[in-house]
Structures are given as C-alpha cells and as structure tokens.
Amino acid sequence: MSTLSSTSGLNTQRSWLGSALASLAVALVGLGAVLVVVLARELAAPIAAGTHDDFLAFYGAGRLVLDGNAAGLYLASAITAIERTIIPSPVGANGYMPFLNPPFAAMAFAPFAALPPQVARVALAGLSAAALAGAALWIGWPLAGRERIAAALLVGLSFPAYHTLAEGQWSAVMLLGGVAALQAARGGSWRLAGLALATWWLKPQLIALPLLALALDRRWTAVAWSLLGGAALVLASLPSVGIGVYATYLGYLVEVGVSHFTGAGALVQSVWEGNLAAVEGLNGLLVGVFGQGSVVAVDVLWAILAVGLLAVWLLACRSQRPGFETGAGRQMLAAGIGIVLLVDPHLYLQDCLLVFLLVPALWPAARGDYWRVLVGIAAMAALTPLPAHLFTVALLAIVVGWCARPTVPGRSIASGALSSGKRWANRVLGPRSELV
Numbered sequence: 441m442s443t444l445s446s447t448s449g450l451n452t453q454r455s456w457l458g459s460a461l462a463s464l465a466v467a468l469v470g471l472g473a474v475l476v477v478v479l480a481r482e483l484a485a486p487i488a489a490g491t492h493d494d495f496l497a498f499y500g501a502g503r504l505v506l507d508g509n510a511a512g513l514y515l516a517s518a519i520t521a522i523e524r525t526i527i528p529s530p531v532g533a534n535g536y537m538p539f540l541n542p543p544f545a546a547m548a549f550a551p552f553a554a555l556p557p558q559v560a561r562v563a564l565a566g567l568s569a570a571a572l573a574g575a576a577l578w579i580g581w582p583l584a585g586r587e588r589i590a591a592a593l594l595v596g597l598s599f600p601a602y603h604t605l606a607e608g609q610w611s612a613v614m615l616l617g618g619v620a621a622l623q624a625a626r627g628g629s630w631r632l633a634g635l636a637l638a639t640w641w642l643k644p645q646l647i648a649l650p651l652l653a654l655a656l657d658r659r660w661t662a663v664a665w666s667l668l669g670g671a672a673l674v675l676a677s678l679p680s681v682g683i684g685v686y687a688t689y690l691g692y693l694v695e696v697g698v699s700h701f702t703g704a705g706a707l708v709q710s711v712w713e714g715n716l717a718a719v720e721g722l723n724g725l726l727v728g729v730f731g732q733g734s735v736v737a738v739d740v741l742w743a744i745l746a747v748g749l750l751a752v753w754l755l756a757c758r759s760q761r762p763g764f765e766t767g768a769g770r771q772m773l774a775a776g777i778g779i780v781l782l783v784d785p786h787l788y789l790q791d792c793l794l795v796f797l798l799v800p801a802l803w804p805a806a807r808g809d810y811w812r813v814l815v816g817i818a819a820m821a822a823l824t825p826l827p828a829h830l831f832t833v834a835l836l837a838i839v840v841g842w843c844a845r846p847t848v849p850g851r852s853i854a855s856g857a858l859s860s861g862k863r864w865a866n867r868v869l870g871p872r873s874e875l876v
Contacts, residue, residue, distance in 0.1 A: 457812075461811070461812060461815050464815055464819060465590050465594060465815050465818070468594055468597075468598075468815075468818050468819065468822055469590065469593045469594065469597055471597075471599075471822065472593065472594075472596070472597020472598060472599075472601075472602070473597065475597060475599065475602040476597065476602075478602070479565075479602055479605055479606055482606060483561060483562050483565055483606075486558065487526055487527065487557055487558060487561065488527065489527050489529055489531045490531070491606075492603075492606040492607045492608075493527075493531045493532055493537050493607075494537060494607035494608055494609055495561050495564070495607060495608035496523045496526060496527065496531065496536075496537040497519065497523075497537035497538060497539045497540070498539070498549045498552075498564070498608050499522070499523075499526070499549065499552065499553050499557055499560055499561075500519040500522040500523050500537070500539065500553075501513055501519065501539040501541075501545070501546035501549050501553075502546060502548075502549030502550040502551070502552055502553030502554075502560075503522045503553040504518060504519065504522065504546065505546050505547055505549070505550040505553070505680055505681060506550050506553055506554060510543060510546065510680065510681035510682055510685050511682070511684065511685055511688070513539055513543060513546055513681075513685055513688075513689070514538075514539065514685075514688050514689060514692040516534070516536060516538070519536060519537075519538065519539055520535070520536040523536050523537060524536075526557045532714070533704075533705060533713040533714050533715065534705075534712070534713050534714075538696075538711075538712060540696060540712070541610070541642055541643070542641065542642065542644070542673075542674075542686075542689060543674075543677055543681040543685045543686055543689055544673040544674055544676065544677035544681070545610070545642055546677075546681060547676075547677040547680045547681055549564075550680065552564050561608060564608045565605045565606075565608065568604060568605050568608070568609070568610075568612040568613070569605055569612070571612040571613045571615070571616045572595075572596050572601055572604070572605070572612035572615070572616075573592075573596060574616050575595065575612065575615040575616040575619050575796075576591075576592040576593075576595035576596040576601075577592045578616075578619045578620075578623070578800070579591060579592070579595050579619060579796060579799055579800050579814070580592040580594075580595065580814070582803050582804070582807065582810055583807055583810060583811060583814075584807070587807070587811050591811070591814050594814060594815065594818040595796050595818070598793065598796075598818060598821045598822065599789070599821060599822055599824050599825050600789055600790060600791075600792040600793035600795075600821055600824055601793055603789040603790045603793075603824075604790040604793055607790055609790040609791075610642045610643070611790040611791050611793045611794065612793065613639055613642070614639055614640055614642060614643070614646070614791075614794060615793050615794055615796060615797065616639070617636045617637065617638070617639030617640060618636075618637070618639075618640070618794060618797045619797065619800055620632070620636035621633045621634075621636035621637040622797065622800050622801055623800070624636055625662070625764070626764045626803075630659055630661040630662040630665070631661055631662075631665045632665075633662045633665075634654075634661065634662035634663065634664065634665030634666035634667075634668070634669065635665050635666070635668075635669045637650060637651075637662070637666045637669075638665075638666050638668075638669025638670050638672075638673070639669075641669070641670040641673060643786075643791070644693065645697070645784055645785070645786060646780060646784060646791070646794075647666070649776075649779070649780045649783070650780060651663055651666060651667075653762075653776055654666075657761075657762070674686065692711065695710070695711040695712070696711060696712040697785070698710075699711055699712045699713070700712075700716065700723060700785040700786060701735070701738075701739050701742075701785070702735060703732055703733060703735045704716050704732065706732040706733045706735075707733060707735065715732070716732050716785075717731075717732060718788070719785070719786060719787050719788050720781075720787045720788070720789070720792055720824065720829060720831050720832045721781060721782050721783065721784050721785065721787035721832055722742050722745050722746060722749075722782050722783060722832070722836075723738070723742055723784075723785040723786075723787075724787065724829055724832065725829040725832045725833070726738045726741050726742055726745075728828070728829050742785075746782075746783045749779055749782060749783065749836075749839070749840075750779065750783075752840065752843045752844075753772070753775060753776060753779055753839075753843050755843075756772060756775075756843040756844070757772055760772050762776055767802075767805065770801060770802045770803070770805070771802065771842050772842070772843070773801045774797075774798040774801040774802050774842065775838075775839045775842040775843050777794075777797050777798055777801055778795070778798060778835050778838060778839040778842075779839055781794060781795060781835065782832065782835060782836060782839065789824050789825070792821060792824045792831060793821070795817060795820065795821055795831075795835065796817060796818075796821070798813075798817055799813055799814045799817055820834045820835065820838075
C-alpha cells in the first residue's frame with residue numbers, strides 16, 4: 441500500500457513539474473511571437489532616433505571602409521558625419537554612436553554599407569537571424585519531437601535575441617561560434633574549438649577569460665588556434681583597413697575599457713559615455729544600486745565580487761575539474777561561462793543571449809534534465825528587460841550555487857541546480873541514467 445502511495449506521489453510530482461514547465465515554455469514562446477511582430481514593424485519603418493541606434497555605428501564603419509577612410513573608424517567627427525546623413529539629430533550619450541569593434545568587423549560591414557541604410561539594416565538582421573536559427577537548432581537538437589522545436593523557439597524568440605536583431609549586433613554570430621566551440625571540444629577537436637572561439641574576438645573583453653581558462657587547463661592547441669583565427673581575421677582585413685588603424689584601435693579599446701570604471705561620462709568627459717545602469721553583469725548591478733557617480737564604491741565592490749567569484753570557481757575546480765566527462769565537470773564548465781558574462785563590464789542586453797551557452801555546456805544529460813535547464817535559462821533571459829537587474833541576480837545565484845555544491849557522478853544536472861536536497865531529487869528524478 442505504501443509503495444502504491446509513493447509511486448502515485450512521484451507521478452503527481454513529475455506531472456506537476458512537467459505541466460508547469462510546458463506552461464512556462466508556451467508563455468515564453470508567446471511573448472517571443474509578440475517580439476517578432478514588434479521587430480518586423482521596426483525594421484519596416486524608417487530609421488529614427490531612439491529605436492536601437494547601434495546599427496548607425498556599424499553602417500558608418502562599413503561606409504568609412506568603402507570610402508577608403510578606415511583611419512576614421514575611431515574618430516568621432518568621421519563616423520558622426522556619416523551617421524548624420526541617416527539621422528540628422530544627435531543620438532546616444534556621446535551625441536553619436538561610436539564604433540567599438542575591431543577593424544576587421546568594419547570590413548565585414550562594408551558590403552551592407554553599399555546598400556541604402558534601410559535595406560542594409562534589414563539585410564543585416566536577416567544574416568543575424570540565420571546565425572541565430574542555426575545556434576537555436578543546435579542547442580535544441582539533443583531533444584526530440586515537440587521539445588526540440590520548442591527549445592529552438594525559446595532561444596530564437598528570447599528578448600536578448602530580439603534585441604540583437606534590432607540593434608544589428610554580433611551576438612547571434614558569437615552564440616553560434618560558442619556552440620560550435622563546445623561541440624568541437626566535446627569531441628576532442630581542440631583546433632576546431634579554438635577556431636570557433638575566434639568569433640569572440642569581435643568583442644575582446646569576452647574572449648579574455650575563456651582563453652585564460654583554456655591556458656590554465658593546458659589546452660594550448662585551442663589557445664593557439666583561437667589566436668591564429670584572430671590573426672587571420674586581422675590579416676584578411678589589412679588590404680581594406682591597413683595596419684595603422686589597429687594601433688589606433690588598441691589605444692581606443694583601452695580608453696573605452698577604462699571609461700567603464702571612471703563613471704563613463706558621469707563625472708568627467710570620457711571617450712565612451714553611456715548608461716552603465718542599463719548593462720547587466722556585476723558592474724551594471726552595482727551602478728544600479730549606488731549610481732554611476734559613485735565610482736570608488738562601484739569599482740571597489742566590483743573588484744571584490746569579481747575576484748571573489750573567480751576564487752570560488754577556481755576553488756571548486758580543485759575538487760571538480762571542468763570538462764565533459766561527468767555531470768559535475770560539465771556543471772563547472774557552465775558556471776565558468778556564467779562568470780565570463782557576470783564580470784563583463786559592458787554586458788548589454790544583446791550579449792545576454794550568450795547565457796544560452798550554459799545549456800549545451802551541460803550536454804550530455806538526461807533529456808528531461810536538459811529540457812528543464814533550457815526552460816529555466818530561457819525564463820532567466822526573459823528577465824533582461826526588467827528593472828533591478830534580476831537577470832544578473834539570477835545568474836549570480838545559479839553560478840554560486842553550482843560552485844558551492846557541484847553535482848557528483850551519477851546524479852543529474854538538473855538535480856544539482858533545482859533540488860532542495862538529495863532525497864527530494866531521488867524521489868522526483870529517480871535512478872535515471874545521466875547519459876542518453
């Protein structure tokens with residue numbers, strides 16, 4: 441009698457959890473469908489100030505390359521002159537949209553800049569949508585049937601995905617590169633993993649920690665091929681942009697990085713100015729609490745939290761090495777990806793799309809666990825447009841929780857992240873195999 445009661449309770453709990461996840465997934469996909477309509481209307485309307493202005497910087501950079509004036513990529517006067525032909529009024533905190541990516545990225549934008557701005561924006565969004573679709577399908581592929589389709593929609597229709605397409609940003613390409621790097625590393629192809637990771641040179645602040653982690657793990661092949669991939673991008677761009685602009689870019693990159701820790705224009709004029717309270721990550725969270733003018737408090741606390749978070753992760757890695765062999769190792773790998781995002785001082789909404797890399801980092805896992813984690817990450821991504829930096833708080837809680845209590849071989853990924861205790865996890869998940 442007690443066995444029947446226990447079985448009935450287990451089935452009820454599984455049924456309740458499955459229904460709740462399905463309802464949440466339907467709600468998130470429904471919100472994503474609304475965003476698709478909003479995006480379509482925005483892309484069809486004339487370009488106007490205040491509606492995702494990053495595209496202006498990318499179009500202006502491509503136009504400068506076409507005009508043979510790559511030396512002006514990081515000069516406010518040069519890129520502003522082009523942007524004002526599209527929107528005659530000042531935009532952004534600087535009065536124009538600065539180009540922050542490496543020169544080889546400007547070369548990639550040149551073909552789009554040969555088109556009229558409105559057409560170029562739609563074409564760029566279409567290319568990013570293709571990369572996003574590829575990444576979303578790749579992430580959802582371990583699932584089957586309706587869950588596979590739903591998983592791809594949860595990624596592709598998320599708010600960070602919408603923001604990426606609306607701004608014309610690179611985040612979808614970086615997500616695809618990240619998924620490819622994880623897949624290659626899982627198969628032991630560290631050359632391909634390094635080459636795929638080279639897509640992250642588009643935003644150097646995001647590739648620094650992954651390269652450091654690979655070096656600490658002595659994955660020198662991946663490090664070398666990532667550096668070679670970056671060097672190849674530079675060499676390919678030299679005929680279009682020249683070598684001198686790279687020296688200019690390095691100095692500009694340092695100035696932009698420093699501005700994130702000197703108030704970004706709140707106290708004194710800086711090369712890059714912006715609303716740091718609008719970014720996610722530890723920096724945005726602290727600016728949201730203390731204000732952009734509280735430079736010392738924000739910088740000191742950011743340093744303490746960033747170093748502390750890295751120390752917690754490295755300490756956890758001593759007992760459980762990140763890798764693909766065990767559930768615990770994959771959990772530590774996913775936690776490391778979360779830390780890369782948290783410590784980025786320039787984590788705007790589009791780059792929050794990279795949080796979906798936590799999901800394929802956990803594969804192979806039981807399909808039910810993979811689905812639960814994916815829905816949970818999608819729900820967390822939906823927090824990005826909300827105030828109080830709820831996305832950052834949620835990601836920080838997950839990373840710290842995973843580091844504090846990594847799963848052990850034989851337990852599922854989801855139980856380590858979601859259960860309140862071993863007994864509850866065993867009752868709900870049962871003695872399922874971790875590998876599919």
